[in-house]
Amino acid sequence: MKLRIAIFEQNKNIRNSIDQLLNADKSFELAGSFGHTNHCITDINACRPDIVIMDIDIAGTDGIEAVSRIKAEFPKLHILIQTVTEEDERLYASILAGASGYILKSRLRTTLVRSLKEISFGGAPMSPSIARRVLHLLKRKNVARPKGVVSYPLTQREREVLKCLVNGHNYKTISTGMKISYETVRSHMKKIYEKLQVASLTEVVAKAIYQNIV
Amino acid sequence: MKLRIAIFEQNKNIRNSIDQLLNADKSFELAGSFGHTNHCITDINACRPDIVIMDIDIAGTDGIEAVSRIKAEFPKLHILIQTVTEEDERLYASILAGASGYILKSRLRTTLVRSLKEISFGGAPMSPSIARRVLHLLKRKNVARPKGVVSYPLTQREREVLKCLVNGHNYKTISTGMKISYETVRSHMKKIYEKLQVASLTEVVAKAIYQNIV
DNA sequence: CACACAATCCCCAAATTCGGGGATTGTGTG
DNA sequence: CACACAATCCCCGAATTTGGGGATTGTGTG
Known part of the structure; x- marks a missing residue:
């Protein structure tokens, strides 16, 4: 046939x-x-x-x-x-x-x-490169949140600041939106960096998304 | 190495x-x-x-x-x-x-x-036969790309740069790791910003993760 | 061979972020 | 009332990012 x-x-x-x-x-x-x-x-x-x-x-x-x-x-x-x-x-x-x-x-x-x-x-x-990406996607979809994952003791305001950041805002626009000063945003960010053990915008955004922090 | x-x-x-x-x-x-x-x-x-x-x-x-x-x-x-x-x-x-x-x-x-x-x-x-089964499994897990999602024409190098960024690297460390100059990383990032229609690190990282770009 | 594109790199200058330090005020708790 | 903490804000200075422009070289295609 x-x-x-x-x-x-x-x-x-x-x-x-x-x-x-x-x-x-x-x-x-x-x-x-x-x-x-x-x-x-x-x-x-x-x-x-x-x-x-x-x-x-x-x-x-x-x-x-x-x-x-x-x-x-x-x-x-x-x-x-x-x-x-x-x-x-x-x-x-x-x-x-x-x-x-x-x-x-x-x-x-x-x-x-x-x-x-x-x-x-x-x-x-x-x-092989396409296959790798397919495997990677499958792996990410199969992964339930690992047991024992730590939750971070962010305060409500810190969480709000982080959420704005993940949504694409920068310090300036976050301060405008939350009606607080630019320096306040910076203080919150310093605290967030400390609690999440990161040192840059890219790290904090990636971590927030991957670990469903916001 | x-x-x-x-x-x-x-x-x-x-x-x-x-x-x-x-x-x-x-x-x-x-x-x-x-x-x-x-x-x-x-x-x-x-x-x-x-x-x-x-x-x-x-x-x-x-x-x-x-x-x-x-x-x-x-x-x-x-x-x-x-x-x-x-x-x-x-x-x-x-x-x-x-x-x-x-x-x-x-x-x-x-x-x-x-x-x-x-x-x-x-x-x-x-x-190919293993790949087929993996694809089939992926499909069964309902992982197919959501309707209407546009795919981005990133080149291989752009993808590599973006991946490093999502993994927490900055321009400096990316240039070291990929053995290219800092300015080359910048050029790639400009292209990536253009293609993904973003204007900041936080936006590009969030978009890359949410839309499975890397 | 001409053309288009990717990858590479350079320059200027402004804007933003980061690491470090400090402060005051309000609120809840023991 | 004393204390601890959150939320707020200020300052210095260095480092990084952003937006804009430009360039050369290599590769693949028609």
């Missing part, structure tokens, strides 16, 4: 190249070939592919949004993202949105067929 | 082989070499490695349990699992327990150094 492939790629020459690569292998057949994702749900409904190859740069709609919409409509459909570089932030976002893997445009000829087979066997081809 | 490597491998010949491979590369030095994991916490405390290479079959204690215990004690320590086959269920469990990647025993000679470097650069070498 041949795997049905749909292509969403703006560049006609690339679409044709992919078509040729698929034709050369008995495992695949071209289900559809589209120059934009404006009607991707309708197009996919019509051609019923098993795997979609999508260019991350495709115009008409944001690639990431397209991945989200397609996966919402067709949860079992595999999407292989075409990208120029592994460092593209949208690649990570596409993976999170549900793409099964990616392929570098520069390596289309050598790796397309293998990646498609990989996906059809249940694999998710991706770079 | 050489990366310190500790080995937990029952087979003395394999320990020696790994030792030789590490010696042949200037990037690594052997921190410790152990035949069991009975005292892995004590051993790691003593030799202070940056990366641990551990055999999944190692006797003395279950490999997965060892990974869990080590990661609980040394959260930032990287663990590279040695396995005979990628299909071993314990491999997937080890990855979930916190291992950063794995290496096939049959490919030790050709891939060990590359995998160690990969890990030290922040990657997580793993097979």
Whole structure:
């Protein structure tokens, strides 16, 4: 049984190249070939592919949004993202949105067929760096607040100052907002630094957020 | 600065082989070499490695349990699992327990150094099938990026700078750590501020954490 | 080959933060 | 009433950040 492939790629020459690569292998057949994702749900409904190859740069709609919409409509459909570089932030976002893997445009000829087979066997081809970030996210989501976490003896006013800071205010705007002097804000901050054992704005904000202090 | 490597491998010949491979590369030095994991916490405390290479079959204690215990004690320590086959269920469990990647025993000679470097650069070498399962688990945990969230086109270097910042570093210490000039850090920060649409350290740190940018 | 972009680094000057010290006043408690 | 603490505010001076501008070099793409 041949795997049905749909292509969403703006560049006609690339679409044709992919078509040729698929034709050369008995495992695949071209289900559809589209120059934009404006009607991707309708197009996919019509051609019923098993795997979609999508260019991350495709115009008409944001690639990431397209991945989200397609996966919402067709949860079992595999999407292989075409990208120029592994460092593209949208690649990570596409993976999170549900793409099964990616392929570098520069390596289309050598790796397309293998990646498609990989996906059809249940694999998710991706770079170690993307994999790392996915693992890290999973780890952070799995971590309940550790037992025995210390709570900090911040006073009510200190907590208010810290909250303003985390919300993007600086000392000047905090003093205006809380109707206290700039020096008062500084005094509170000194106390907060001492209690939280930090020594800079970035440390105190990060700690406040990670440990749900405000 | 050489990366310190500790080995937990029952087979003395394999320990020696790994030792030789590490010696042949200037990037690594052997921190410790152990035949069991009975005292892995004590051993790691003593030799202070940056990366641990551990055999999944190692006797003395279950490999997965060892990974869990080590990661609980040394959260930032990287663990590279040695396995005979990628299909071993314990491999997937080890990855979930916190291992950063794995290496096939049959490919030790050709891939060990590359995998160690990969890990030290922040990657997580793993097979497409393991990656797929991790993604699937992530999806099941309902971790998918919330609808409407924009992704930011930060470059790799910008991301590294931002990560250091979130981890409490200032411009000065970031420049030291990344071996670039203070002004380069500033340039990256200007770009980051622009892309994330913020105007202060507190804003950028808060945004980075809340939106899982680093 | 021309172009665009990333990464790197430099300069000026103002604004803000940090570490250190000090003070007064109000409030609650024993 | 004495005491401890929170909240408030002041000062000095150094260090860091911010906003603005500029530059060169290397790399990838069409």
